[in-house]
Every structure is written in C-alpha cells, then in structure tokens.
Amino acid sequence: xxxxxxxxxxxxxxxxxxxxxxxxxxxxxxxxxxxxxxxxxxxxxxxxxxxxxxxxxxxxxxxxxxxxxxxxxxxxxxxxxxxxxxxxxxxxxxxxxxxxxxxxxxxxxxxxxxxxxxxxxxxxxxxxxxxxxxxxxxxxxxxxxxxxxxxxxxxxxxxxxxxxxxxxxxxxxxxxxxxxxxxxxxxxxxxxxxxxxxxxxxxxxxxxxxxxxxxxxxxxxxxxxxxxxxxxxxxxxxxxxxxxxxxxxxxxxxxxxxxxxxxxxxxxxxxxxxxxxx
Amino acid sequence: xxxxxxxxxxxxxxxxxxxxxxxxxxxxxxxxxxxxxxxxxxxxxxxxxxxxxxxxxxxxxxxxxxxxxxxxxxxxxxxxxxxxxxxxxxxxxxxxxxxxxxxxxxxxxxxxxxxxxxxxxxxxxxxxxxxxxxxxxxxxxxxxxxxxxxxxxxxxxxxxxxxxxxxxxxxxxxxxxxxxxxxxxxxxxxxxxxxxxxxxxxxxxxxxxxxxxxxxxxxxxxxxxxxxxxxxxxxxxxxxxxxxxxxxxxxxxxxxxxxxxxxxxxxxxxxxxxxxxxxxxxxxxxxxxxxxxxxxxxxxxxxxxxxxxxxxxxxxxxxxxxxxxxxxxxxxxxxxxxxxxxxxxxx
Numbered sequence: 001x002x003x004x005x006x007x008x009x010x011x012x013x014x015x016x017x018x019x020x021x022x023x024x025x026x027x028x029x030x031x032x033x034x035x036x037x038x039x040x041x042x043x044x045x046x047x048x049x050x051x052x053x054x055x056x057x058x059x060x061x062x063x064x065x066x067x068x069x070x071x072x073x074x075x076x077x078x079x080x081x082x083x084x085x086x087x088x089x090x091x092x093x094x095x096x097x098x099x100x101x102x103x104x105x106x107x108x109x110x111x112x113x114x115x116x117x118x119x120x121x122x123x124x125x126x127x128x129x130x131x132x133x134x135x136x137x138x139x140x141x142x143x144x145x146x147x148x149x150x151x152x153x154x155x156x157x158x159x160x161x162x163x164x165x166x167x168x169x170x171x172x173x174x175x176x177x178x179x180x181x182x183x184x185x186x187x188x189x190x191x192x193x194x195x196x197x198x199x200x201x202x203x204x205x206x207x208x209x210x211x212x213x214x215x216x217x218x219x220x221x222x223x224x225x226x227x228x229x230x231x232x233x234x235x236x237x238x239x240x241x242x243x244x245x246x247x248x249x250x251x252x253x254x255x256x257x258x259x260x261x262x263x264x265x266x267x268x269x270x271x272x273x274x275x276x277x278x
Numbered sequence: 279x280x281x282x283x284x285x286x287x288x289x290x291x292x293x294x295x296x297x298x299x300x301x302x303x304x305x306x307x308x309x310x311x312x313x314x315x316x317x318x319x320x321x322x323x324x325x326x327x328x329x330x331x332x333x334x335x336x337x338x339x340x341x342x343x344x345x346x347x348x349x350x351x352x353x354x355x356x357x358x359x360x361x362x363x364x365x366x367x368x369x370x371x372x373x374x375x376x377x378x379x380x381x382x383x384x385x386x387x388x389x390x391x392x393x394x395x396x397x398x399x400x401x402x403x404x405x406x407x408x409x410x411x412x413x414x415x416x417x418x419x420x421x422x423x424x425x426x427x428x429x430x431x432x433x434x435x436x437x438x439x440x441x442x443x444x445x446x447x448x449x450x451x452x453x454x455x456x457x458x459x460x461x462x463x464x465x466x467x468x469x470x471x472x473x474x475x476x477x478x479x480x481x482x483x484x485x486x487x488x489x490x491x492x493x494x495x496x497x498x499x500x501x502x503x504x505x506x507x508x509x510x511x512x513x514x515x516x517x518x519x520x521x522x523x524x525x526x527x528x529x530x531x532x533x534x535x536x537x538x539x540x541x542x543x544x545x546x547x548x549x550x551x552x553x554x555x556x557x558x559x560x561x562x563x564x565x566x567x568x569x570x571x572x573x574x575x576x577x578x579x580x581x582x583x584x585x586x587x588x589x590x591x592x593x594x595x596x597x598x599x600x601x602x603x604x605x606x607x608x609x610x611x612x613x614x615x616x617x618x619x620x621x622x623x624x625x
Contacts, residue, residue, distance in 0.1 A: 050515070053519055075523050077521075079520055085516070086513065089512050090376070090511065092511045094561065095565070096565070099565065099567060100512075103508055103520070106505065107520055159520065
C-alpha cells in the first residue's frame with residue numbers, strides 16, 4: 001500500500017536569526033529505506049529534520065517531496081504523507097494511550113467529521129504493531145520510558161504516513177529499549193516499505209540499523225552512503241574530532257566504531273597480537 | 279506485523295474512550311444545571327411559594343412574590359450564559375497557552391474588558407449597549423496580548439507561573455485605573471463597583487440579547503477549535519507534524535476565548551476563577567479530549583455560576599453577595615492547590 005515517495009533537500013540553507021546552521025546542503029533520501037543522520041552536537045541534525053518536516057522555513061534552497069516544495073504544500077496534505085516524531089513531545093496529563101495514539105489521525109479528519117471505522121482500524125493496527133494494545137486504557141504518565149516511546153511511535157504509525165522522520169527516537173532509553181525501538185522501526189520499514197529518516201546519537205546503532213548513513217559536520221554533509229563506506233576512522237576524526245578504530249561488527253557485519261580516548265586505550269598492534277599494552 | 283496476537287477486528291477496537299461514562303456525566307451535569315436553575319428561580323431574599331413561582335414562570339407578575347420571581351428569571355438565564363461563556367473561555371485559554379493557571383480573570387483579561395468599558399463611558403460618552411460589548415471585547419483582546427507578551431519575557435517563555443503573575447499584576451493595575459477614572463466622575467462612580475466585581479443581579483433580557491450574538495460566535499469558534507487544541511496539547515512541533523497550522527490555530531482559538539470572556543464581562547462585569555476551576559473539574563470527569571472538555575466546561579461553568587449566585591443570595595440574607603466575590607472565594611484556594619500540586623507542569 002505504500003507509495004514510493006522521493007524526499008530531497010536542494011541547496012538547503014537553514015538559519016536561526018543570524019546563525020546559519022545548515023548551508024547549501026544537498027540530500028537525497030533513498031525511498032523505502034532507513035536513513036540515519038549522525039553528527040556532533042549542534043551540527044544541525046535536528047534542524048535539518050525540522051526543516052524537512054516544514055517546521056522551519058529554509059533561508060535558501062528547498063525541501064522537495066515528490067518534486068514539490070514541502071513548505072508550499074497544504075499542511076494536512078503533507079501530514080498524510082510525511083510524519084514527524086519530535087525529540088520531546090508532550091503527553092497531556094492523564095491522557096490514555098488509545099486517546100494519544102488516536103490523535104495521530106488528525107490529518108485524516110475534518111473539522112466536523114466523526115471518528116470513522118478507518119480511524120479505529122488505524123489505531124488498532126498501530127497499537128498492535130507496537131505491542132501496546134494491552135496498554136490502550138492506561139494513562140501515558142504511568143508508563144515506563146520504553147513503553148512511552150513505543151506509544152509515541154504508535155501515534156506516528158496511526159498517522160499512516162509513507163515517510164516517517166524521527167528525532168533521536170532512542171534518547172533516554174536503556175540499551176534494551178533502544179534496540180527494541182530500532183527493531184520496531186525496521187519491522188515497519190520492511191513490512192510496509194515506510195521511508196524512515198532518523199537522527200541518532202549512537203554511531204554504532206546508526207551504522208547497524210541504517211541502510212543509508214549521513215554524517216553531518218558543520219552544517220554540511222561530510223559523507224553519505226552505505227554505512228560501511230561512511231563510518232570510517234577518517235570520518236569519525238573529521239566529524240567528531242575523535243580518534244577511533246573501526247572494525248567489522250561480529251554481530252551484524254556492519255562497521256563498529258571503538259572510540260580511543262586518552263585513557264584505557266592500548267596501541268593497536270598490541271591488541272591485535274594479544275599482548276598486554278605498555 | 280511481528281506481533282503474535284491476532285489483529286483486533288476494526289469494529290472491536292480497544293475501548294478508545296469511555297464513551298458511556300462520559301454520557302452518564304453529561305446527564306449528571308445537565309440534570310444539575312436544571313436543578314440549579316430551578317433553585318435560582320425559587321430562592322431569593324423574599325420567600326415565595328410554589329404556586330407563585332409557577333404563576334410567574336407562566337408570565338404572571340401580579341403579586342409581590344410573582345414580581346420577585348419574574349426578576350429572577352433573566353438573572354438565572356444570565357448566570358447560565360455568563361457561566362458557560364467563562365467556563366468555556368477558560369478551557370480554551372488553558373488549551374491555547376498549555377497553562378493550567380489560565381483563566382480570563384487570573385490573566386487580567388476580564389479586567390481589561392472592564393477598564394475599556396469604564397474608559398469608554400467616562401471619556402467617550404459610550405452608551406449604546408452594542409458599543410459597550412465591542413469595547414469590552416477589544417479591551418479583553420488588548421489585555422490578553424499584553425499579558426501574554428509580558429509573561430513571555432525572559433528565560434523560558436510564557437511559563438504558567440510567569441503568565442499568572444503577569445496577569446495578577448496587570449489585573450491589580452487595571453482595577454486601580456478603573457477607580458482612578460471613575461472617582462472624579464460623579465455620574466459614573468456609583469456604578470463603578472459593578473465594573474470591578476462582576477455580578478448578575480442587574481440582568482435584563484435586553485442586555486442578554488445584546489451580547490448573545492457575540493457569545494454565539496465565540497461558542498462556535500471555540501468548539502470548532504477543539505480538535506486543533508487536541509493537537510496543540512502535544513507540543514507545537516508535533517502539532518505541526520500532524521498538519522496543524524500552529525499559529526493560525528492558536529489565534530483562532532484565542533479569538534473565540536476572548537470573544538466569550540469579553541462579551542461576558544460586558545454584560546456581567548469581571549468575574550474571575552470560573553474559567554480556572556471548571557476545566558480542571560471537567561478534566562477529572564471526561565479526560566483531556568477537548569471535544570468533550572469544551573462542551574462540559576460550558577455546562578459546568580453554567581452550573582458553578584448559577585450555584586454561586588444562589589449561594590450569594592442565601593448567605594447574605596436579606597441582602598446578597600455579588601457572584602464575583604463568591605467565585606473568588608471558591609477559586610482562590612483552588613488556584614493555590616493547583617500551584618502547589620507538582621511543579622505546575624505545562625498542560
């Protein structure tokens with residue numbers, strides 16, 4: 001049921017007041033794949049995502065969805081194709097899970113239209129996909145961080161968009177819940193072909209879960225492509241100013257970045273030979 | 279998708295909202311309102327028998343008792359209308375600002391309407407009823423924008439407490455202005471109290487008829503905003519992601535809210551705390567969905583103001599207390615309770 005949508009940024013310049021955050025950026029999001037955007041703090045990752053979902057108007061250039069500038073599209077029409085889960089959404093006090101997920105139906109409703117069977121089906125499917133059906137009548141405030149994040153994703157699913165943007169969906173989650181959320185997004189991508197673009201903090205999880213990795217540095221794309229091509233020692237040095245060692249992740253076959261700080265770091269040759277560091 | 283559980287059939291969707299419970303509460307509050315309206319017609323400083331009440335409701339005003347009851351009828355209608363307007367206005371305001379302390383009284387908006395009317399009467403010889411309503415609405419809008427702008431200054435933007443403080447300070451200042459304008463004017467100073475403390479004692483059907491169109495437009499605009507307020511409650515970013523035009527939606531809802539409280543103030547003077555207390559009570563009854571919360575706030579607001587007006591006639595016999603005093607007595611402890619609870623999180 002998923003249509004293939006193209007999402008791209010063309011010569012995009014973004015700024016807050018006088019401060020330019022992104023400058024002349026070109027980005028092509030591969031349709032039907034998972035794209036992860038990584039980069040140092042304040043490199044413009046979230047800003048880029050905000051602009052792609054038209055929260056921030058570009059200073060220059062355009063964001064194109066199927067060749068049309070997203071900032072020109074009617075708000076609800078865009079919201080039926082492209083969904084956004086911001087970093088810290090607000091759950092109204094006492095709202096139930098089902099009610100919150102139901103609010104994802106907003107772009108499909110008119111002012112006076114009644115709640116429809118399609119709405120019910122979408123909410124039920126979203127709860128089911130995120131395994132939050134048993135929580136449906138619980139208050140969102142009572143849930144654990146991992147459950148709550150699944151509920152927010154359920155809300156985004158109820159919106160039934162073919163493109164989903166997520167700003168750090170794994171923040172504040174422990175490692176098990178991080179994996180759970182990323183697995184869920186992968187399920188979604190594989191089952192429905194949903195195009196996913198997410199900002200991630202954890203380079204290794206980004207490399208593992210993304211089909212397409214985008215490394216941002218200083219408001220520009222430093223590298224983009226297959227994680228194996230993008231996540232290199234040179235890239236980590238350029239983007240994060242960090243020395244590292246990149247090996248093949250024995251679990252996934254994807255690149256795995258091991259940071260090298262000033263302490264607890266043995267010279268590489270010694271490690272490889274299995275001799276204790278000096 | 280990966281779930282092992284069978285997908286529920288669409289028509290057997292999980293209990294999305296406790297609909298029956300809400301309908302039950304709807305019956306309860308409507309019943310309560312009818313009872314309070316009955317009490318408001320029956321109870322007053324003069325004891326009136328049932329036969330006289332029924333005769334008066336039938337249009338007769340021959341005996342003293344019947345005449346007294348006849349005067350209580352527009353008063354009851356005004357209490358219902360103004361209470362509904364203020365309750366709804368408060369609920370919309372809390373939704374627009376995501377601020378649990380928002381209320382047309384607390385934020386000084388009613389006082390802005392009041393000051394505008396007093397200034398209009400004193401300086402511009404304002405006397406047409408319709409002109410007074412327009413003036414009140416403009417005054418309310420100016421006060422709303424002013425308080426929001428002051429409350430948004432500094433770090434963190436318009437936090438609930440800053441907004442409430444800005445409103446309280448503005449309100450105090452505006453009350454002083456009203457006194458200052460009216461005091462040297464022997465012709466209006468007698469009525470000035472009614473522009474400082476609201477009440478429904480002087481109700482006439484003509485007055486109600488004048489504000490009715492404004493209240494109806496305010497009602498319609500507010501109710502149409504219910505779904506937008508539901509989206510705004512999730513934060514501006516998510517609301518925008520859901521296809522809401524955030525600034526527009528906020529402006530429209532605020533307009534509805536200001537129309538309601540401005541028109542209510544034009545006909546009854548500034549009455550505080552109804553818009554604060556009522557939405558919180560209604561959230562306990564029907565939850566946070568504005569499509570239910572807004573109509574409930576109107577009905578419960580009508581209950582509160584009608585009940586407070588009746589109470590004001592009982593506790594101060596043989597005279598009566600203005601309903602604006604009673605709502606403040608009820609609302610102030612409530613306000614403190616909300617502030618003390620948690621750390622006044624945003625809605």
